[in-house]
Amino acid sequence: MTPEGSLLAAEGLCKTYGRTTALDDVEFSVHPGEVVAVMGPSGSGKSTLLHCLAGIIPPDSGTVRYGPHSLTGLSDARRSALRRTDFGFVFQFGRLVPELTALENVALPLRLNGTKRKEAERRAHEWLERLEADTVRGRRPGEISGGQGQRIAVARALVTRPRVVFADEPTGALDSLNGERVLTLLTDAARDTNAAVVLVTHEARVAAYSDREVVVRDGRVKDMQAGLL
Numbered sequence: 001m002t003p004e005g006s007l008l009a010a011e012g013l014c015k016t017y018g019r020t021t022a023l024d025d026v027e028f029s030v031h032p033g034e035v036v037a038v039m040g041p042s043g044s045g046k047s048t049l050l051h052c053l054a055g056i057i058p059p060d061s062g063t064v065r066y067g068p069h070s071l072t073g074l075s076d077a078r079r080s081a082l083r084r085t086d087f088g089f090v091f092q093f094g095r096l097v098p099e100l101t102a103l104e105n106v107a108l109p110l111r112l113n114g115t116k117r118k119e120a121e122r123r124a125h126e127w128l129e130r131l132e133a134d135t136v137r138g139r140r141p142g143e144i145s146g147g148q149g150q151r152i153a154v155a156r157a158l159v160t161r162p163r164v165v166f167a168d169e170p171t172g173a174l175d176s177l178n179g180e181r182v183l184t185l186l187t188d189a190a191r192d193t194n195a196a197v198v199l200v201t202h203e204a205r206v207a208a209y210s211d212r213e214v215v216v217r218d219g220r221v222k223d224m225q226a227g228l229l
């Protein structure tokens with residue numbers, strides 16, 4: 001796939017940790033509304049790719065373009081601001097704030113972006129309903145199940161209406177039924193809002209929820225549907 005019309009595109013990404021090559025001349029792009037599954041064995045470079053794409057870690061060389069912005073050329077402060085407004089994140093273990101209720105957790109990204117409490121909680125409530133987690137809105141993360149926690153994490157990632165959602169093994173800690181429900185809710189919601197999704201996983205079944213799969217092996221990316229494997 002060419003990066004033409006893409007929302008996020010990386011070229012020539014390289015990243016090493018000491019003697020380990022985590023990314024080796026990687027190209028990657030994703031379009032608005034597209035769900036791309038990033039697959040590959042453990043240690044192949046999937047998380048490093050996701051972190052470089054999201055501007056969390058800088059590559060040693062190469063570029064990441066997000067819309068008109070060169071992420072790699074922005075200051076740390078601008079990159080952080082862009083992450084808060086334009087990107088959403090879901091991790092393997094929700095990473096919810098333990099002291100806050102589910103509703104407060106979902107409202108948090110809006111509050112950090114300056115939205116007033118009442119409006120932030122109204123929108124958080126809507127997303128909790130959509131993610132089928134409204135019944136636990138008053139509970140703290142220690143008082144809910146793993147599946148409920150991941151639904152809350154997805155609601156929190158989507159509440160700001162991000163243009164790109166980065167999900168790193170979002171169902172890795174769930175049983176298959178809960179995992180499938182979370183994936184359905186995540187990808188449906190992202191498609192409805194025309195958000196792009198970069199979905200890192202080593203579970204083959206997750207690919208069924210994606211529009212395209214790429215495979216990372218030894219730091220190199222291969223596009224399955226481009227027939228390069």
Ligand SMILES: Nc1ncnc2c1ncn2[C@@H]1O[C@H](COP(=O)(O)OP(=O)(O)OP(=O)(O)O)[C@@H](O)[C@H]1O
Pocket residue numbers: 017020021022040041042043044045046047048049202
């Ligand atoms: N902070 C770090 N310091 C040193 N080496 C690292 C660091 N982060 C990643 N690596 C190494 O880079 C390589 C790629 O790691 P990465 O976490 O991107 O792989 P992955 O495909 O996401 O693996 P997994 O599926 O197990 O999460 C691995 O060899 C890993 O050990």
